[in-house]
Amino acid sequence: MLEGITSEAIVERGKKVVMNTYGRLPMTMVKGEGAWVWDSDGKQYLDFVTGLAVNSLGHSHPAIVRTIQEQAKEILHTSNIYWIPNQVALAERLVKHSFADKVFFCNSGAEANEAAFKLARKYAKKNFGEHKYEVVSLENSFHGRTLATLTLTGQTKYQQGFNPLPNGFSYAALNDIEDLRSKINNNTAAVFIEPIQGEGGVIPASAEFLQEARTLCDQFGALLIFDEVQCGVGRTGKLFAYEWSGVVPDIMTLAKALGGGVPIGAMLASDKVAQAFQPGDHASTFGGNPLATAVGCAVLDIMLEEGFFEGVKERSEYFRQGLENLAQKYQTGGSVRGQGFILGWPVSKLGPEIVETCLQNGLLINCVGGKILRFLPPLIVEKPVIDKALGILDDVLAEIW
Ligand SMILES: Cc1ncc(COP(=O)(O)O)c(C=O)c1O
Incomplete structure (x- = not known):
C-alpha cells in the first residue's frame, strides 16, 4: 500500500488527507510480533502501549493469526x-x-x-x-x-x-x-x-x-x-x-x-x-x-488457560516494583498505582518529554494529563523484556530528569 516510503513522507501525506483529530507522534507502526513493533523505516520498538490496551496478547499472536485466516476462508x-x-x-x-x-x-x-x-x-x-x-x-x-x-x-x-x-x-x-x-x-x-x-x-x-x-x-x-x-x-x-x-x-x-x-x-x-x-x-x-x-x-x-493470570500477576508485580525503584531513584514525586498491567506513574514534570525520549530510545509508553506516565504492556511480556523497558526508562531519566 505505502511500502518503501519513509515515515516522514507518510506523516506529510497523512497531514494533507487525514482529519486532524489526534495529536499524533511522528511514528508509523507497520509490523508487530509479541511485545515488539517496527516502523516503516525498519526501526524496532518495545510496545508498552499496545494500541491503548488492545493488543493484550501481543502482536501477531499465532492463535489470533490462525483464527483470522481460518475465519476469513469461511x-x-x-x-x-x-x-x-x-x-x-x-x-x-x-x-x-x-x-x-x-x-x-x-x-x-x-x-x-x-x-x-x-x-x-x-x-x-x-x-x-x-x-x-x-x-x-x-x-x-x-x-x-x-x-x-x-x-x-x-x-x-x-x-x-x-x-x-x-x-x-x-x-x-x-x-x-x-x-x-x-x-x-x-x-x-x-x-x-x-x-x-x-x-x-x-x-x-x-x-x-x-x-x-x-x-x-x-x-x-x-x-x-x-x-x-x-x-x-x-x-x-x-x-x-x-x-x-x-x-x-x-x-x-x-x-x-x-x-x-x-x-x-x-x-x-x-x-x-x-x-x-x-x-x-x-x-x-x-x-x-x-x-x-x-x-x-x-x-x-x-x-483462561491455566496459569495465565498467575503469570500476569507475577510479572506485573515485578514490573511495578521496577517502576517504583525508578520513582525512588529519581524522586519523581508520587508512587506507582494501578493493578496488573495497567499502571500509572505520576511525575512532577516532563511527562511528554519522557514519552518522546523513550520513543527515540525504542520504547513506546504514553502519558495522560501531561503528568501520569501510563504503562499498558502486553499481558504476555516476559521478565527480560520488562528489564529492557526498565533499562530504557532508567537511561531516559538519567538523561533528562
Ligand atoms: C474506560 C473507557 N471507556 C470507553 C472508551 C471508549 O472506547 P472507544 O475508543 O473504543 O470508543 C475508552 C477508550 O479509551 C475507555 O478507556
Whole structure:
C-alpha cells in the first residue's frame, strides 16, 4: 500500500488527507510480533502501549493469526438478522465467566457504553416511570466520544464545542462516598464507574467506594454499570477488574482487548435488566460479526488457560516494583498505582518529554494529563523484556530528569 516510503513522507501525506483529530507522534507502526513493533523505516520498538490496551496478547499472536485466516476462508460477515454461531460461542464464554446472563455485541467502547446507557434508561422507565432517567458518572472519567458518552465523561475539555449535550447527567468525585450519596436519588437510572480510571490517570476506585455505590444503587433502584473497556479482559490480572473488589455490577461494558486488535465491543447484563431490550430497541450492523467474535473466543481461550493470570500477576508485580525503584531513584514525586498491567506513574514534570525520549530510545509508553506516565504492556511480556523497558526508562531519566 505505502511500502518503501519513509515515515516522514507518510506523516506529510497523512497531514494533507487525514482529519486532524489526534495529536499524533511522528511514528508509523507497520509490523508487530509479541511485545515488539517496527516502523516503516525498519526501526524496532518495545510496545508498552499496545494500541491503548488492545493488543493484550501481543502482536501477531499465532492463535489470533490462525483464527483470522481460518475465519476469513469461511465467512467474514453476515448480519444480526440471522443467528451467528461464533457470537453465541463468545456470549457463552462471557456469561460463564462473569456475573452476566446476556450479551449485546457492538464495535467499540463508546458503542458499548451507549448501549448500556440506553438499556439503563429503558429499564428504569419501564420499571419505575418516566421520571427515572438521570445518570451519575464520575469526575475525571472517560467513557467515549459519542454525544451521550462524552456527556457521561466527567471532563469538560471533551465536551467543549458540542453543546447542547443530552440532559440528565451529573458527576460525583471518585472515591468520595459522601459526594456520591448526594448525587443519587429516586430519579437516578444508573451510576457509571470505571473500576480503574484509565484516561483519567490510572486511578483505581476503592473497594469501599464500589461497595457503597452498589448499596446506593440498590437503595434507589438504580443500575450499577462498570465500564471495563480499558481495565477489563485480563488487564488487571483477573478476567474482569470487578472481581478484585467482589462488587458485582448490573451491566458491564467491554471492548479493546476482547478483539485482540479486531474491533469489537460488548455490553453484558443480568437477565432481569437485559429484558428491558426488545427487538428493535438497539442494533449494530457489524456488532458481533463472525470474524470479530471468532477472535474474541480465541482471546478468551488463551487468557483462561491455566496459569495465565498467575503469570500476569507475577510479572506485573515485578514490573511495578521496577517502576517504583525508578520513582525512588529519581524522586519523581508520587508512587506507582494501578493493578496488573495497567499502571500509572505520576511525575512532577516532563511527562511528554519522557514519552518522546523513550520513543527515540525504542520504547513506546504514553502519558495522560501531561503528568501520569501510563504503562499498558502486553499481558504476555516476559521478565527480560520488562528489564529492557526498565533499562530504557532508567537511561531516559538519567538523561533528562
Ligand atoms: C474506560 C473507557 N471507556 C470507553 C472508551 C471508549 O472506547 P472507544 O475508543 O473504543 O470508543 C475508552 C477508550 O479509551 C475507555 O478507556
